[in-house]
Amino acid sequence: MAIIDEKGRWLNGKSEWVHPELIRADEQLKDGLVESILAKVENKNTELVALKDEINNDIESYLDLLLEKYNLDARSNAKKGNFTFENYSKTLKIQIQMAEKINFNEKLNIAKAKIDEYLNDIVKDSSEDIKVLINKAFEVDKKGNLDSKKILSLRSYDIKDHRWQEAMEIISESVEIVGVKPYIRFYKRDKATDSWANVSLDFANI
Template identity: 40%
Template sequence: MPETLNLDDFMEDARGRLVPKSIVPEIDRERDALVRETVDAARELQQKMTKFKMRAMGDVHAFVELSAEKYKARLGGNKGNITMVSFDGRLKVQISIAEHITFDERLKAAKTLIDECLTSWTDNGRDEIKMIVMDAFDVDKDGCLNVRQILGLRRFEIEDETWQRAMEAISDSIQVMGSKSYLRVYERTAADGRWEPVPLDLAAL
């Protein structure tokens, strides 16, 4: 009967092969141990940060509910963006809701109508708008459209009937695919009174 392997005596390499620890250089074993220890600590910290975020957001929403009850107001659905500032005005907690927006096929109709406008406009005074419109429909390196720039086209007060139909098509094409809540904390600096974020991103520390 073949002897059972003791996996503690082996290390798995990048190709999935079991290599006896006895032939793995000591520096490689020490590096492996350091990497695993650091990643384990990072995972533990990630779990703590997730619990902190959920607790903090829960506390803020609970306070908003309590505040509303004092005015006999009932809150329902998405509570939206919330900002709370400490009594001394030096600390701030902010919850913001960011929606993930995309466009359906009606955006192509909007682009066609806009192209008609660009072709028909000969007034030099609209050259700047032409450039903004063309930039709005440029895609990034991942092939994605810039949602903010496209939605920003609707701010132009242009009476052209074709343009108006194009803006209507943009509005109708908007699809909200979901939303994400962000928790941010700030501290006001004593020097110039600006709000500085308290970094919770390891790369920002």
């Protein structure tokens, strides 16, 4: 239901209190529809969070058993990589990929200054598009965040100039790992010779 005060009036989007008799029937029906759907979505989201935790705990328990079998500490780095688990018949598969979340420290600005120095020296009117292409890597999104993939991809450019090479080294030094996010994917097939089919269940934003 919409926000309702003690007099039974409904709060609209303009922060005005409106008597329900003045609200069209279709508007009231839509209010109930949105309320009902969001309640179902929130309930499913809660179930997905619980399912993700259960899956993670099951996998942790299995890895702990393996480590114990081979006399390794439960805090071993062996638990920090990417994993693929398959059933005995090779018809079910779980893939876990650990993606590092990175930020750039203040050295990134130094690297950008080095790049600008290089570009301003070598770029002429006939190749201005090169400068635009490289500078696009440092553009931020609507939330003010840099795209780490675009910035790190600059290191793949085969540019020999010592200023560019130094800038790439500084970019590498500016990288700071701030966390690790697991991505879990599920697959199935009828028999081992078939292609895998994805079982869609998106945990990415949970």
